[in-house]
Amino acid sequence: MLTAPYKNMLGFENSGYLNVPFNSSFIKHGTCGSKGRTLELSADQIQYKVTGDGPPLLMLHGWNRSGADLRPLAELVGSARTVYTLDLPGFGETPPPPEDGWDTSDYSELIVSFIQSKGLDKVSLLGHSFGGRVSLRIAAKYPEIVEGIILIDSHGLRPMRSFYQNMRVRLIKLAAKVVKTTDKLLGTTIFPDKFAVKFGSADYRNAGVLKNTFVKTISEDQESDVRNIKARALLLWGSEDRETPVVMGEKFHQLLSNSKLIILPGKGHSPFHGVGAHLCANYILQFLAEGSGA
Amino acid sequence: MSKKNVCVLFGGRSVEHEISMITAIQYIEAMDRELYNVIPVYIAHSGKWYMGDKLLNKQFYRKLPSCLSEVDEVTLLPDPTVQGLTVVRSAASGLLSRFKKPEVVPVDVYVPAFHGTYGEDGCIQGLLELADAAYASCDVLSSAVAMNKYICKVIAGHHDVPVLPSRLVTRDEFRANVSETRTKVLNSEGLGNYPLFIKPVHLGSSIGIGKATSDAELDAALAEVFKYDDTAIVEPCVKDIMEINISVMDSEDLTASVTEIPVGTDGVLSYEDKYLKEGAGKKGKLQGAQESQGMASLSRSIDPEHLSDDIKKVVTGYALKLAKILGASGVGRFDFIVNNSDGSIYFNELNPIPGSFAFYLWEKSKPPVIYPQLINKMIDRALERKANKAQYEKDTGFKALFN
Numbered sequence: 001m002l003t004a005p006y007k008n009m010l011g012f013e014n015s016g017y018l019n020v021p022f023n024s025s026f027i028k029h030g031t032c033g034s035k036g037r038t039l040e041l042s043a044d045q046i047q048y049k050v051t052g053d054g055p056p057l058l059m060l061h062g063w064n065r066s067g068a069d070l071r072p073l074a075e076l077v078g079s080a081r082t083v084y085t086l087d088l089p090g091f092g093e094t095p096p097p098p099e100d101g102w103d104t105s106d107y108s109e110l111i112v113s114f115i116q117s118k119g120l121d122k123v124s125l126l127g128h129s130f131g132g133r134v135s136l137r138i139a140a141k142y143p144e145i146v147e148g149i150i151l152i153d154s155h156g157l158r159p160m161r162s163f164y165q166n167m168r169v170r171l172i173k174l175a176a177k178v179v180k181t182t183d184k185l186l187g188t189t190i191f192p193d194k195f196a197v198k199f200g201s202a203d204y205r206n207a208g209v210l211k212n213t214f215v216k217t218i219s220e221d222q223e224s225d226v227r228n229i230k231a232r233a234l235l236l237w238g239s240e241d242r243e244t245p246v247v248m249g250e251k252f253h254q255l256l257s258n259s260k261l262i263i264l265p266g267k268g269h270s271p272f273h274g275v276g277a278h279l280c281a282n283y284i285l286q287f288l289a290e291g292s293g294a
Numbered sequence: 295m296s297k298k299n300v301c302v303l304f305g306g307r308s309v310e311h312e313i314s315m316i317t318a319i320q321y322i323e324a325m326d327r328e329l330y331n332v333i334p335v336y337i338a339h340s341g342k343w344y345m346g347d348k349l350l351n352k353q354f355y356r357k358l359p360s361c362l363s364e365v366d367e368v369t370l371l372p373d374p375t376v377q378g379l380t381v382v383r384s385a386a387s388g389l390l391s392r393f394k395k396p397e398v399v400p401v402d403v404y405v406p407a408f409h410g411t412y413g414e415d416g417c418i419q420g421l422l423e424l425a426d427a428a429y430a431s432c433d434v435l436s437s438a439v440a441m442n443k444y445i446c447k448v449i450a451g452h453h454d455v456p457v458l459p460s461r462l463v464t465r466d467e468f469r470a471n472v473s474e475t476r477t478k479v480l481n482s483e484g485l486g487n488y489p490l491f492i493k494p495v496h497l498g499s500s501i502g503i504g505k506a507t508s509d510a511e512l513d514a515a516l517a518e519v520f521k522y523d524d525t526a527i528v529e530p531c532v533k534d535i536m537e538i539n540i541s542v543m544d545s546e547d548l549t550a551s552v553t554e555i556p557v558g559t560d561g562v563l564s565y566e567d568k569y570l571k572e573g574a575g576k577k578g579k580l581q582g583a584q585e586s587q588g589m590a591s592l593s594r595s596i597d598p599e600h601l602s603d604d605i606k607k608v609v610t611g612y613a614l615k616l617a618k619i620l621g622a623s624g625v626g627r628f629d630f631i632v633n634n635s636d637g638s639i640y641f642n643e644l645n646p647i648p649g650s651f652a653f654y655l656w657e658k659s660k661p662p663v664i665y666p667q668l669i670n671k672m673i674d675r676a677l678e679r680k681a682n683k684a685q686y687e688k689d690t691g692f693k694a695l696f697n
Contacts, residue, residue, distance in 0.1 A: 079662045265327050275324045275665060278664045278665035279326070283326075
């Protein structure tokens, strides 16, 4: 058994998310990947809300959430920025990516075309959890359009596991391969019926049309992206976050060339919920003001 | 800059004990920990003071009172040379701890987050004054005045802020002669017709509040009040009222927030709704707390568009005037009522420590003040007030005794 603090380190929002990070090689998805591929969704299909006044700030939500999750925070930051809260493809009101799934680069390409379609030259980005992954991709690939980046309990780095946890994950991965091959050879359905139920997370099982997207994005290691980002960065981290623990925030802080890490005592993976929106907004407004003042 | 030690005090010997806990925990959650070390202090129903981070977890209180042995018991001595919290009993109960000198936890600023008796009425403020501590709330006098509905109204009326007519009835007077008391009430200006409202003069909850539509009901309602208080206040019952609240902060200047109508469906709120519904007395406080938890509460309308600018202006003017006259400090909330049939506005009450410190009004104000900023202003102002006080000349020699 994994110990409690590590149980959710591998995954997204749901507790007990995924006991094994199925990587994309597990599932046949043909010729997908971001390179040279046309996205089936267009920027005008992205549903979003705008609030506030000032230079633009885009907020990207976490897995299984929607723009609504960040809206109370957006209202508060709206005193200094025009804030766009987007429903990422597959969440809220925005249609899902094609069935063979997207990786975070695909997501980032669409967000960039959204930015362009709105006629915005330079934006600040805020990403929570999964939204952080997408923000990192954009900031790494399109530094010229990114003013600054705010990450709240973000994914993007490989979880740090103990030797024991590592062994366990490797074993499960190996077993998955064996089971899948068996399924293929014998025409059985042990993997989806039994294996995924036992070892997959609730998020994986509930991903529905996003199953392939989930698998593609979960195992991405964006460390090289993070190293390349030169933009100012603010890292807000809940001290009690079990999904993307504070050590991840510290790692981001270490890898990013110009970042500030603020740990929020007592807060979990979504520190901007409830009155926490005020606290997060406080640091975000300070960060943005320092940026425009300098 | 080193972090300031801020002690947030909550709980207390009041029927609004729990509401205070919600206000305090929420306040602490919004505090900028880059600036402050937080020292939570919970005053139990018993009146004992407890200190420790465990007090921030709501689940901790499920095991009351036994869980209190897991936190330090502390006290504030009325001794200006101490000012911090003195540890009475340490949670770490080792053999050696018995022989240790009582430890003092230094505190820069106290934030009373109480509602109701002993915490909002000047009592704790008196102790803080004796200790010469900086604290972020109304002082002794303004707290005490605010918590006596009658005296607060008399002062407001004296300064041309309209209030509803009212009359005080004491328990002794009532017991001496019931019918004579009733006649006196009914002969008072503005109280000649039923229905009337009868409340305990000391604010804090809906307990003891009643409505009378006949002589018999008036007698019964007065008798009910005297179970809880020695003085009752009788007011006319305005049928079709709208409640308007506004917060005032004592920062560099007195500043007013936007207004709110606590119940979205304005115009249909009766005095009965305001006071007689279950838990209604705590309404303003509870809703504030829920608001922050759910952020989707529709039970209040903040800076209502349909409320005329004239009314907003009048209410803002009255609130600022009263805050100055009463010497209000910290963040308070002034509640007004509007008689919908003729548009007249009356000052109703001042909450020196409103539920959730009325932060939900400040985030919508112009310019917006988000909760951590509101907290910074409260704390800065408390330190400033203490520094100002320290500048007064002290003539404390022994000239008279030895001359």
